[in-house]
Amino acid sequence: MAESEPIISLRDVSRVFHAQRGDVVALSEVDLDINEGEFITMVGPSGCGKSTALNVIVGLLDATTGDVLFRGKPSRGINKEIGYVTQSDNLFPWRTVIENVTFGLEMQGIGTKAERLDRARQLLDRVGLNGFENHYRHELSGGMRQRVNIVRTLAYDPKVILLDEPFGPLDAQTRLQLQDLLLELWQERAGTTVIFITHELTEAIALADRVVVMSARPGRVSEVVPVDIPRPRDIFSIQSEPSFRSIYDRIWEHLGEETKVAAL
Amino acid sequence: MNVYKLTFWRVMVAVILLSAWQLFGGDLLSNPSEIGKYLVEYGGLNGEFWPDLQSTFQATAIGYFFGAIIGLVCGLLLAQSEKAAMIFKPYVLAVYGIPRIALAPVFIAWFGIALLSKVMMAGMVTFMLVFFNTYEGVRAADLDLRNTARVLGANRWQLFFRVTLPNASPWITAGLRIAIPQALVGAVVAEFIASERGLGFRMMENTGQLAMEGVMGGVLILMMIVVILNSILDKVEDYILRWRPKQSDTETN
Known part of the structure; x- marks a missing residue:
């Protein structure tokens, strides 16, 4: 990927929700650089702040501390490029x-x-x-x-597209078809950056350039795993790629023990 | 049961009830043939029905028009401000809780026995229904849809006209719709209490003379007007809200 300035940078981003029974830390000190044209997937157990991260990036929520940079500049309010x-x-x-x-x-x-x-x-x-x-x-x-x-x-x-488990409630067949379609549409739009949340590891690997693994609450980035499977990819047989197993295992290893049940 | 059988039995029920009424009606209930005679005379080309209807209709229409506009505007405005909504909420509920009919004597005292008091009565009834529904509809605005629209680039005004308003349209339409027959009832009730013309006036006049066929005829006329209005309004509502799932659709989400 391009070595120029990242299109989106999260610098020490935390987000705290104030609730009556005490504060909930949804995101804690998240640091992440996302390059232009990259396809990023985020995996992690439910409640690990993945959706909060997207809401902060697009500007629907403010970060409690830290900065969201868009092309190196702090962004406030809703970002129309996203x-x-x-x-x-x-x-x-x-x-x-x-x-x-x-x-x-x-x-x-x-x-x-x-x-x-x-x-x-x-x-x-x-x-x-x-x-x-x-x-x-x-x-x-x-x-x-x-x-x-x-x-x-x-x-x-838009320059950047965030997707929050868009295929979550769909059946497996439809899901695969839509993954394939999404990759195709993304490849037609050179330079478009995608951040895609899922809790399905195969989906995360099949789509991504890099998989961001989040830990359970408070949500932080526990590992970023590069996916070196060449493109264009065949979504329907991605699991037979030689490197698939090792990438899968590496992500699995970094999902905290308590979260593996949720990820299955 | 097929359509013909259904129609047959429905007609039979009507025939039996009307026959019983005709035979055992007595003085206080009058009877269908007397009522029929009255309706033919009253509703004939030179009958008093037409000026009566015009008078009542005029009061209803004027009152409805202004009540609806003011109700809509007030509902939209109050729903804009969280603070204003919090402050006014108990008062709104209290006013809504007043039996509307109870205001008729007050309005007669304030606005006289001529047209104005009937207009005010119809207007007030309409205002309350439209105001309350509009307010509730806007308050129920879907936060996710609003956020989606904002991300897609909607500004404040667009958000209001393209999301909040259409989102509230089922509530607003419901308010506008139920207010029409209610406004009519408001006007007629004001006519009952004090008036010189109108459908309600005629019924009171007939009651005063113990002309029960006239009173029953009046009830029948009001019933028909409301039924006709409702069926027209059903069609209008279906058209405006054609984007909503029909109740027969099983999949709702």
Whole structure:
């Protein structure tokens, strides 16, 4: 990966939530550099602050201490260069599929209405949703909703895309298909950086340039494991790659004992 | 049961009830043929029904219009401020708890026996329903959807018009919808108490003369108006909220 300035740096980032029964440290002194164009996956037990980390990076939450740097500069408030695909699809139910996809372009005033619709149609086509443009959320399956959710973020081409367990609730087959699709779309967008949270180790390895292993609460980075499997990768047979086993074992080793049950 | 059988039995129930009413109605209940005669005369081309309806409708429509607008604006404004909402909450609940009908005599005293008191009654009823629903709807705004919109680049105004408002639209529509028949009832109740014309006035006049066929006829007319209004409003609501899952859809999430 490029050796230039990292696109995102977390410097000693901690985040504390104040609750009635005492403070909860969700993130503790996280240090992480993410390079432009990199595909990062984050694994760790539930409650280890992975989602908090994404919320802090995009600017929905402030860090309690420490800094989030974007291209070397501290960023405050919501960072418009960063797209965020949340775990639940969060589609606007009163908008049709295509109106959901154009939402970001519309809010940011990009292109004419015709251009926006055109772009949305192309993307929907790419993810196999042509013919569903005018459907509403409740008329779609879970996998379709997640595809719309992803395409809604891709539509306005943010520099960085965060994904929080986007395939979590889906069945194994759909999951593999969407992983494959995601890799394809990422490879078409040179220079786009991805941070992808999952608790599934195979998924984490299959997608990533580097896997960030987080420890249980308070969440900290316990290890960063590089994945040297060459691209383009075949998602469907990733487990037969010669180095897969050793990478898997190395991540496994760094997941704290108490968290392995959750990761299984 | 097929459609024809269903219709048959429904008609049978009506026939039996009406026959019983006709045979055993007596003076206080009147009977269907008397009521029918009254309705034909009252509702005929030169009948008094039309000016009565116009008067009641006018009061309802004007009151509804202003009540709805003011209710909508107040509901939206109050829901914007956490502090204001906290301060006003008990008062809002208290005012909402007043049986609305109990305000009719007060309004007659304040606004006289002419049109204005009926307009105010319909308006007040509408205001309370629309205000409360709007307020609740905006307060129930989905935080995740708001955050999603912010990340996608929505500014304050866009957030309000493109997320908060459509998100609250089921509540607001429900308020606007139930307020229509309620506004009518408000106007008619004010007419009962003191008035010179209108559907409610006519019923009171007939009651005063113990002309029960007129009173029953009035009840029947109000019933029909509300049923017709409701069926129109169902259609309108279905259209506005066409993005919502139907109740027959099993998958809800």
